[in-house]
Amino acid sequence: MIDFVWIRPDWLWALVPWVILTLGFVIYKPKKTSWHSLISPHLQSRMVQKPEKHQNPTPLFISALLIAIIALSGPSFRTLPSPLFSSEQARVLVLDMSLSMWSTDVSPNRLSRLRFKAIDFVKETKGGETGLIAYAGDAFVVSPMTGDGKTLNNFIGSLSPDIMPSYGSRPDIAMEKAIELLTQAGHQRGSIILITDGISEKRAEAVSTLLQSTDYTLNIMQVGTEIGAPIKLPNGELLKNNAGGIAVPTANHNISKRLARETGGIAVTMRSSNRDIELLAKASSKAALSDAERQQQIAQVREDFGPYLMLLLAPFMLLLFRKGAIITFVLVLFWQPPHAHAFEWQDLWKNKSQQADDAFQNKDFGRAAELYQNPMQKGAALYRSGDFEAAAKQFQTDGSADGHYNLGNALAQQQQFDDAIAAYEKALELEPGMEDALHNIEVLKQLQDQQDQQDQQDQQDQQDQQDQQDQQDQQDQQDQQDQQDNSEQEQSQDNSESEQSDSNSSDSENSSDDTSESNNQDDPQESDANKTNDDSDQPQNSNEQPSEQDESDEPQNQNSDSEESPESDSSEPEESAQDNSEDSQQSQLQPDLAEQSPPDSQQGSGSPEQHPAQAEPEQQGPIVGRPTDDESPDAEEIEDVRLNTLPDDPAVLLRNKMQLEYRKRQADGRLMTDDEVW
Numbered sequence: 001m002i003d004f005v006w007i008r009p010d011w012l013w014a015l016v017p018w019v020i021l022t023l024g025f026v027i028y029k030p031k032k033t034s035w036h037s038l039i040s041p042h043l044q045s046r047m048v049q050k051p052e053k054h055q056n057p058t059p060l061f062i063s064a065l066l067i068a069i070i071a072l073s074g075p076s077f078r079t080l081p082s083p084l085f086s087s088e089q090a091r092v093l094v095l096d097m098s099l100s101m102w103s104t105d106v107s108p109n110r111l112s113r114l115r116f117k118a119i120d121f122v123k124e125t126k127g128g129e130t131g132l133i134a135y136a137g138d139a140f141v142v143s144p145m146t147g148d149g150k151t152l153n154n155f156i157g158s159l160s161p162d163i164m165p166s167y168g169s170r171p172d173i174a175m176e177k178a179i180e181l182l183t184q185a186g187h188q189r190g191s192i193i194l195i196t197d198g199i200s201e202k203r204a205e206a207v208s209t210l211l212q213s214t215d216y217t218l219n220i221m222q223v224g225t226e227i228g229a230p231i232k233l234p235n236g237e238l239l240k241n242n243a244g245g246i247a248v249p250t251a252n253h254n255i256s257k258r259l260a261r262e263t264g265g266i267a268v269t270m271r272s273s274n275r276d277i278e279l280l281a282k283a284s285s286k287a288a289l290s291d292a293e294r295q296q297q298i299a300q301v302r303e304d305f306g307p308y309l310m311l312l313l314a315p316f317m318l319l320l321f322r323k324g325a326i327i328t329f330v331l332v333l334f335w336q337p338p339h340a341h342a343f344e345w346q347d348l349w350k351n352k353s354q355q356a357d358d359a360f361q362n363k364d365f366g367r368a369a370e371l372y373q374n375p376m377q378k379g380a381a382l383y384r385s386g387d388f389e390a391a392a393k394q395f396q397t398d399g400s401a402d403g404h405y406n407l408g409n410a411l412a413q414q415q416q417f418d419d420a421i422a423a424y425e426k427a428l429e430l431e432p433g434m435e436d437a438l439h440n441i442e443v444l445k446q447l448q449d450q451q452d453q454q455d456q457q458d459q460q461d462q463q464d465q466q467d468q469q470d471q472q473d474q475q476d477q478q479d480q481q482d483q484q485d486n487s488e489q490e491q492s493q494d495n496s497e498s499e500q501s502d503s504n505s506s507d508s509e510n511s512s513d514d515t516s517e518s519n520n521q522d523d524p525q526e527s528d529a530n531k532t533n534d535d536s537d538q539p540q541n542s543n544e545q546p547s548e549q550d551e552s553d554e555p556q557n558q559n560s561d562s563e564e565s566p567e568s569d570s571s572e573p574e575e576s577a578q579d580n581s582e583d584s585q586q587s588q589l590q591p592d593l594a595e596q597s598p599p600d601s602q603q604g605s606g607s608p609e610q611h612p613a614q615a616e617p618e619q620q621g622p623i624v625g626r627p628t629d630d631e632s633p634d635a636e637e638i639e640d641v642r643l644n645t646l647p648d649d650p651a652v653l654l655r656n657k658m659q660l661e662y663r664k665r666q667a668d669g670r671l672m673t674d675d676e677v678w
Contacts, residue, residue, distance in 0.1 A: 007074030007304055014069045018062070025058045064316035071309035076302040089128025090145065090190035091284045092178040093118060093152075096223075097134045097161050098169040099239055100197055100249035105229035106270070110197050111160060114223050117270060117277065118156045118195055122149045124274075124281040127361070131181040134159050137168030138665070139177045140658045144436040145185040154650055162234065163655035165662035171199055172206035179214055184435060189215045191265070191284040197224040198251045204259045211263045218263035219283045223270045224251040301351055356381075379406060388413040401431035408440060417444045439657075446656060 006012065095118060101111040122130065132143040132152055142155050161167075171194065182190045192211075199207070211218055228250035231239035241247040253269060260267035266283050268276045350358070356371035365385035372378040379394030388410045395407035408423035421444055424437040431437075 011073040071306040090187035092131040094133045094194045096196035105225045135174035136164040137166030139174035158651040195221045217265040219265040220256045220267040401427045
């Protein structure tokens with residue numbers, strides 16, 4: 001039985017106008033003119049011009065139109081198998097991060113050479129997906145299966161033994177993680193590439209046992225020499241073994257070759273050329289091709305015979321050439337609705353899905369997104385093109401675990417961490433064993449914590465700056481008040497000095513007058529009387545002078561907030577180094593002391609020149625202390641700016657992620673110890 005279907009049945013509606021047009025041509029016949037009825041038949045041949053005989057194009061035109069309609073409708077008699085997705089290679093890169101990688105038997109050390117070779121391998125392998133695992137005393141997934149080589153290279157450059165939570169060398173645990181990555185990605189076959197400086201017999205047996213029950217191949221690159229060299233730690237010290245001697249790791253190539261042979265792979269020694277990378281990439285591709293043959297999904301696609309029917313129109317085109325109708329016919333023939341592109345050149349050989357796959361492989365993600373009809377495929381193309389918002393809309397239409405996982409990735413790229421975590425959690429509900437979702441949730445939570453800490457730090461910095469500004473304003477107001485008080489004190493001192501000088505001059509004049517009068521007296525009694533009066537006046541003036549001096553000193557002590565009296569400076573020199581608050585309290589007590597001890601106060605203030613000298617150090621005191629207050633906020637601000645401008649270090653994020661996972665394993669009791677730390 002023939003399996004006949006129309007691929008584009010809507011074009012069959014064109015048969016309706018074709019039938020009407022055909023009936024019109026059949027029914028219509030040209031009528032004779034009136035001359036034929038008036039002139040006898042035997043004279044018509046002589047008198048009436050005969051019409052030219054033309055070939056009637058009606059049957060040919062109707063036939064060509066029918067063929068075109070049938071061809072556009074897409075007749076199909078059979079189906080052809082077609083892969084839904086292009087085959088992708090699957091590989092996991094396992095890197096040794098034990099302390100022996102700091103050995104210096106190769107220049108500059110094994111770790112640097114391992115990084116270079118790993119980056120070259122990622123660049124050499126094009127297409128497919130690659131996972132990344134690092135191991136020491138335990139193994140950790142650095143990156144799940146991905147096709148982004150730049151991200152993998154960034155991670156590889158950040159790996160080092162000092163970020164690993166535990167020391168040792170456990171490649172067997174790393175193999176378990178690699179098998180788990182490939183299995184979760186849906187690859188029954190794949191390649192594991194191990195770059196290490198050596199495997200012990202015990203660990204090699206464990207690795208061989210793990211891989212024997214799978215179809216995964218193990219390819220090994222050996223880093224280091226058989227002679228070896230001491231392990232030079234970053235602090236310059238040489239690592240010692242359990243016996244107390246200097247540890248010298250050596251590379252045993254025989255174990256690596258035997259292990260690779262048992263698991264169906266190859267073992268190569270690191271070389272200065274790129275030959276070792278080419279061998280590993282070639283071996284990895286062979287394993288991936290076997291996987292593609294088994295894993296590709298086949299769909300039944302209808303074969304379109306319409307293009308073959310269009311070839312039958314070529315003879316009709318020649319008949320229409322002289323009339324110029326060929327141009328019109330071509331325009332009508334190739335006109336299609338906006339949603340149909342039946343006669344594009346690519347459509348002659350590949351369907352839309354195949355064209356979309358080709359565009360995706362050629363990194364033309366915009367065209368791939370236009371051609372894909374499946375929401376997941378369209379979303380993946382939009383995601384690769386950088387249109388994360390449109391990709392998220394496509395992923396929202398898919399309710400599977402993969403759909404929610406991809407939705408979380410798109411939301412995470414838009415910095416919508418809460419929504420992304422919710423999408424990952426939904427994916428975990430549908431598929432509890434999805435390790436990629438767990439990994440991304442941990443990373444996003446760490447980013448959220450960092451953002452929260454950064455926001456808190458910014459708020460604290462703003463608050464500190466505000467407090468410093470307020471403190472500075474208060475200090476400026478206090479300085480202005482001190483300057484004003486000092487100015488008033490100096491003015492008061494000047495007034496008291498002028499009054500004292502006037503009083504002294506008045507006393508001297510009175511004394512001179514009394515002396516002259518006593519010399520002019522002839523009577524000794526009057527002289528004695530005058531002398532007695534003069535003696536009685538002098539104590540009075542003498543008593544008035546201290547009184548005036550006390551009055552001039554009292555305002556000075558009351559107006560001073562930060563100065564000490566000369567008596568305080570002479571009797572208590574140690575208190576001059578105390579803070580301003582203690583000086584202020586002592587200056588407030590000074591007026592009482594002046595009232596209780598007028599002679600001492602008079603003695604201390606007898607020299608007016610001491611007051612400006614006393615006030616000058618007090619004025620300089622706050623000025624000397626002010627730069628210290630100003631420098632402290634600047635230093636803190638500079639430190640804050642340095643902290644804010646520090647870039648995100650992938651090594652720190654990896655270390656935190658590994659430590660978190662290590663603590664979880666430690667709490668679950670899933671940790672294993674190693675004999676040697678290197």
